[in-house]
Amino acid sequence: MRLKGKIAIITGAGRGIGKATALKFAKEGAKLLIGDVNDSDLETVAKEIADAGGEVVTMNVDVTNRQQVREMVEKAVEVFGKLDILVNNAGITADGQLHKLTEEQWDKVIDVNLKGVFNCSQAAINVMREQGNGVILNASSVVGIYGNFGQTNYAATKWGVIGMTKTWAKEQGRKGIRVNAVAPGFILTPMTKKMPENVLDMMKNKAPLQRLGTPEDVANAYAFLASDEASFITGAVLSVDGGIVM
């Protein structure tokens, strides 16, 4: 088990990539606090983990709410005694081309995908600094690297996440804290199921591996980066995209 004895927080763990990551981390021996804005989804994931013998607590947490985020970190430490891994997975889309995008769409996506990552990492960092170890993993995207039609706001956040990842890797490395990002390609989750079929087909055909990704493909990358096998890796952006960007 790669994550035996590790304590992890995963945000947006109710479905999609966050859910797959929670299941994978539990299977690898981690004890989890899983957060999401959707309680019933969270309970379903928690039950699946508990039924398989894993240890998990749930918390309704909106990553844009700094008070809730502080309480999330406090709860993980209170229940499990420490915090080894934070996976900043929660993210949303609110698409529109530049000439149509509203200020509300812009603000909403920036608030969750960019400020949410800042909020959670800032809440966790002092615990990790005092421990002298920790891993922060951030959800970027191929869209942050090469842009995407209709995703001004989303692309800005996912590129911003890379900037924060590299900055924190430089700042916090001396305290034993590693910070990395994962940049998934097009992964079949409720988020992408909203996209038109022809666009998904196009993305599939663009990838040298000729398929869309699964949530488990991304969860496996998070598990590796969270584990001690990645102990000399920090400031990296790991593409999990079937080769779309190289």
Ligand SMILES: NC(=O)c1ccc[n+]([C@@H]2O[C@H](COP(=O)([O-])OP(=O)(O)OC[C@H]3O[C@@H](n4cnc5c(N)ncnc54)[C@H](O)[C@@H]3O)[C@@H](O)[C@H]2O)c1
């Ligand atoms: N699916 C893809 O193709 C893809 C590609 C690249 C990057 N990503 C990124 O991976 C992450 C997960 O994506 P997904 O496809 O699983 O999405 P998803 O929409 O299936 O799941 C996102 C989860 O985050 C939760 N969430 C939303 N806002 C929240 C908030 N404010 N606070 C806490 N939780 C919140 C949702 O309730 C949901 O459970 C996102 O950051 C996304 O941008 C996804």
